[in-house]
Amino acid sequence: MERKVPILVKNRDIFMSAKEIILLQWVSYESPQEILKVHNIDKKQFLDDYAGGVFDYFIGVISGRVEIGDCPIMQNLLIYLKDRDIRADELFEICSHFRKSMIDFTYDVKLNSKAIFDEISFLFDQNFRGVLRHYTDTIFQKEQEINRHVKLLSEYQKALDESSIISKTDMDGKITYVNDKYIKLSGYSADELIGSKHSIFKHEDMPQEYFDDLWFQLKHADVFRGTIKNNKKDGDYFYVDVTIVKITDPYDNSIEYISIANDVTKLVDARLEAQKASRAKEYFLSNMSHEIRTPLNAILGFVNLLIDKDVSKQHRKYLEIILNSGENLLSIINDILDFSKLRSGEFTIEPKIFSIHEEISHALELFVASANSRDITITSFIDPKIPKELYADALRIKQILSNFLSNAIKFTKTGGHIHVEVTCDNEILKVSVSDNGVGIAKEDLKNIFSAFTQANHEGIENYEGTGLGLSICHQLSKHMGGDIFVKSTLGEGSTFWIEIPVEIHSKECKIFNDIDEIKALKIVLYLKDGTPNYKTESFLKYAKVFNTEIDVVESLDKEYDIAIVLEEDIDDKIREKILDSNEKYIILASKPDDKYEKYFHISSVYFPLYCSKIKSAFDELFHPELFCPYRVDGGKKFSGHILIAEDNIANQELIKILLDKYGLTYDLATNGLEAVNLYKKNNYDLILMDEQMPVMDGNAAVQAIIKYEKEKGLRHTPVSALTANVIKGAKERGLQSGFDSFLGKPIVIKELERVFFNYLKITKESIGTPNSSDTKCNIEGLDCEKLTQELMLSGEELRMLVELFIKKMQIQIPELQNAIELRDYKKIALVSHSIKGSSGNFRLEEIQEESAKMEGMAKNKDSKYKYEAAFEKIKDRVAKIKIV
Template sequence: MGKELLNLVKNQNILIESKETVLLSWISYESLQKLLKLHDIDKNLFLQEYGGGVFDYFMGVIAGSVKIGNCPIMQKLLLYLKDKDIRSDELFEICSHFKRGMVEFTFDAKINSKELFDELSYIFDKNFQSILKYYSDTIFEKEQEITRHVKLLNEYQKALDESAIISKMDQNGIITYINEKYVKLSGYSTDKLMGSKHSMTKHEDMPEEYFEDMWFQLENAGIFRGTIKNSKKDGGYFYIDVTIAKIIDPYDDSIEYISIGNDVTTLIDARLEAQKASHAKDYFLSNMSHEIRTPLNAILGFVNLLIDQEDLSKQHRKYLEIILNSGENLLSIINDILDFTKLRSGEFTIEPRIFSIHNEISHTLELFVASANAKDIVLTSFIDPTIPKELYADSLRIKQILSNLLSNAIKFTKVGGHIHVEAVCKKNNILKVSVNDNGIGIAQEDIRSIFTAFSQAGRWEAAELEGTGLGLSICHQLAEHMGGSVHVTSKLGEGSTFWVEIPVEIHDYECQMFSDLDELKRLKTIFYSKDMIRGYKADSFLKYSDMFNMSIEMVDNLDGEFDIAIFLDDYIEGEIKENIINSNKKYVAITSNPSDKYEKYPHISSACFPLYCSKIRTTFEELLYPDSFSVHKQSKSMKFQGHVLIAEDNEANQELIKILLTKYGLTYDLATNGLEAVNLYKAKKYDLVLMDEQMPVMDGNEAVGNIIKYEKERGLKHTPISALTANVIKGAKERGLKSGFDSFLGKPIVIKELERVFFNYLQVSEEAVECLELVEHINTIEGLDYDKLSQELMLSGDELIMLVELFLKKMAKQIPDLHSAIKSRDYKKIALIAHSIKGSSGNFRIESVQEEGEKIEKMAKAKEKDFDYEHSFEKIKIALEAIKVK
């Protein structure tokens, strides 16, 4: 050991027994506490993980069981502190306070002596020498590593400077670095560029909104990618394809932005020239189509009028029907051309929204039942019940593709054929929708060109078929616009299968599969099929029942015991049909064509192809609960469980939301501004927050930020927040979601959208509220569509009158205030009042007031001096004066 520790050995038991006292003394010194706080070191963690270990090491040295000079616990502490940039003098202070604590304890315990102090100092000095050496070696290694990284980064910079256009700017847009490539390309000198605003090279063709979006993305995502057109010193221009990244200096929190790009001027010029030529062609097609459609609409209109004449001869009626048929075909061709030219010109936009694929496909299928039945074609379907309930994509374009594929299938399938539609969602969130027919098929040599514009495959009797040949090309381009693809397999004379695959986002993982089928499963259900044949028609139902885990036995007679028997109407005749009609048992008839022949028999419920989840469910419910489907039934609306925070400053909106929440069985608290909402949120527990975006004191976006910050600081579970907003400008929703909103509710409030939010975030109550059939009422409100509002908002007459009176009272105050603000040109006040009027009137579907309010708000925000505020104000005033409660 090099020195005997007689005094320490003698008093070691006293020290060990007082371990906790010594450790608490160690961290009680003010300067040590400041050090721990400065480097964000938890006191309890420091004592438990490190302090106790250091004490035990010292006791081991005294006992002679541990070698002096290299405390492993101190090395462990240094590893913990390596990312906290602790200095050597701070390290010494931490260690010396331990020594100080030990020495002070010896005085308090009255065991102190000069010899004991020397022995303590000896152990401390030897240990600290080793720790300091370990610290210095580690720092030296870090410095060497930093030097290597700096050299490597310099090499990277050289490589980048040689191959790319590089510049840096600070958070004010001032250029702090520019490389030679940028200097040569722009024509400006380095001295001219350095210290100047980066916008000095901005080209007039670049809209201000582009750079607003750029800064928005840099602030929120930290990166921006795009193509920017710049001006040269000589008046020319150049395009740079750039990636701009936000860089934060960890030492002083300063921010700068580095831009790395490539010159793409030649490429873009060539592309623009090609686009000009393409646009000219598309403009010609589009213009020609519009010009033809105008007289064609008149022709079709007058033909329809003539067909309705009673004194037409059969021959003349036949001629008119031919003209009408041909005219409608021509109109369809023109519409195809317009869609095609929009896709080519870039005017066609994809607009994703939340939707149910089960609803969208079933509705689309029903549109084609009549045209399929006209050719005696059976249309079957299987929409996988496990597809999530809510997807996010452009449902309108998906339906357009399906409609095109169905239309083609019906066109190319002969009389008496079969078409099958299927939809599944793959594990990688790819929605696949396929259409299979047993029609005339496509030759293999034609398949490659099938999606090419203006082409039709050399199908049998193709000369007899009408159309542009654009349908499949439009499907192909629509799918590509959505990031998907269209495919086909076919065999000449046997049929074709077309399918589209579209990437979708899953908004609600709950699926369409019905969870409450226990009663159906308990019933003995059979499927009657002559000779036990299971063809495609039987499969169309049984595939669903298999998914529902309904144990259905296939039988070839109806003599046995059963609760429900399912049969295909096409294959039932004679005595069996009579027995079914006269039976006292329950049956489900599946028909190929729409028919009401079983409606008068309460024990028989019927469903027509195509079958899908909701149709099957309704068919069974009509059979089992006939009273619920009577004409004078009571309807039940859903109730939910939860406590909701409403943040809304508009009084009329407040009352409407309060009434709606009460109807859905929800409790609530009301805040009239963002600050009040934040304070309420901190004081109480909520299941959902409905937050208006634009409020006084603190707006909705700021309030949401404060709530999320509060949740993170306290490790709280996130409470879903839905925006209440009249702002429908493109990009507003995306920016709101980035701000922290979980979903969006537009104004005016739409009940289905409100229910969607409740379904997403709240528990459904088992209790249902009875909504009795509306009694006759006297319309006591002038100037509003009373029936429409009652139906859309699910409000009683008294509730609606109360809200309208509240609205008119508020308007009586706001209209003079708005007029006064317009006179004084107080733009801020004008915008605020107009926004409030716009939101309130939207709830009552007063479109003229909404539109004028939106105009005034937009113009006032832009401080447009030339806008005729008085004219818009008069329109609002006149529209409101027309509303009266009698």
């Protein structure tokens, strides 16, 4: 090669050092720039991946390292360019400007001569000959590939024409092609269809919105799939399952649409007939169920009324048989109604935020009576680690649980055991019900969830039913995205469970957090023989979750703060010890029993156990002021449902007693936020709202309620403030906040009645005044006669309220003293405010005045005020109040 290009060999280093200049010059010419731009070739990529390699190839040829005419870089360039349909003349143009750039460079550096021009041209000609050879081979391969594709596409088209209904339209929707199958199905000729729009087939049953969506899908997704009902030429109809695809040219320009369809007329007609028949059946079932329920509800209602009347023993027996039979019939009808809704598609799942702890515990309590009537014990474990707030259909979950429990009680013999367990892992809620009943044979298990099917239960009486219950549970679990399961052994029992996906709405897990007080206690579990059974295990399982230390003992002679005792383990000796003891006890009973109710050191709790029930048993022993042991019925004078928002326990109890006397029902909230949440869930005729409460005060709560009413378009519920604030301007500010009226503290009956008269309906009955014998209560330090008359209380009711007041003062007086010693102004204000509210209703003006003044001074953090002196006055006055 040195003999053919000696000048280039001699000046090789000059060219190598000018590589970047030569390449930039190459792509700076107008003609290469235009070609690169037309074929969307990135100039930088061309320089980096191809042009530089071509230059290096030329230097390699000059150096004698490679042969001329077989440039691998040019082969790569051809592969890159072949998909861009570059022409041979354009390829030549690009390559010739590389030669031009080399020659121009020789002029720039004064190397120009005819000889060097000839050498560069020689190299270019030899190289381009190889490029053309590769280009020709590439074009030939491409033509061969195109021919294969055309042949294959022809076969595809032939196959489609034979099997499917084919049409094509231009971009304006005009038909450009239809195959014979389309012509035969529609009844139109090719001449009638070509040039027409597809609307020629449009059936009146097809809404315009369907075709608007069709074009939207084609525009944004380039494809549409659906079922279309079309008209034939003779007025008949046909259905097609169709796929429409946008066709584009090599430059991604849309040019036409192709429609590939199949005739599904017979299939759709058959499906519509089946649906019509199914709807008729479901309508019949649903309608008949409603028609039967209407008179049956009336029958049951009047039977319930008659049972409450003074009827003979024989007649009462007949009424109970009618009631029991009617309730069974109503249960069957409800099953049929639910089943028909599920089958017809009318049934909907309605998820909401709920507490599984509350929902399951409420459902369990509904079955305690029926289980106890057969001496069956229900135990439970609702995992306290389950988050407090889940999102799912709580109603349907309870419906499934209720069906499981109903079956378990039905098929468990007297003295049996049923266990309910609820857990939640990885957002899957599992609810299971196990029993030690008759069980199910293996051959019956496969059909247990089928409609109208019941397993064979020989020897079991009274297991009437539709056979729909488990089928409904199966469908409900599927509707909620879950599943249902069963395992059973004949003669040993069964376990049914569901696994339902739920959303976690609140990450907070424990149902209650304030158990430190319980964990600090020395707790013992008395077992007669030292061995736990399934009942005591039910309690111990909760204790284990909360890491509560409980010692199992066989004797109650050791020291303890509280002893847990199973009712069936109590003999006469143990009972005598418990009743006469100064210690505290929780009795675990198989069924509700009030035999221990009069003993303040004993709390009785019956199975099934769950967190809130266990916690209440402890609270009843250590915080008796939280519980109201009495409820005295009074005459009715007003009708309505009231929401009470009050954080003071004594005030709560007084208001509850008064509302009972007036025949009013109520719900209780202990802070403003609770009140707002209760308001959103229930309907109330009147709200009694304390102004000062923790979490959210009364003013903020009223504003939140009014905002909710406006957002939902609800009628306004009147709100009366419960306030001890008599400062000038307080009522005006309250009216601006949204209060409709005001009740002062202490409560005056006439003022309370004024509010009731303004907002509630009056009934024909009137409230009876307490008899003189009822007003004797033997309480020192209070004007009992005045209080019973002013508050319309019996002596028993006043005594109960005073007991609560004394117990509360026993806690709050030391709290106030400690806060004063520490000069904890926030705590001083809080406790003195509570004492002020508690004392007002007993007309204890001295305590009320001193605590009110102390509250104001503490709020202002007045260090000069004599807190100790005021405290002694309050303490001394409280000490004078005694029940004798």
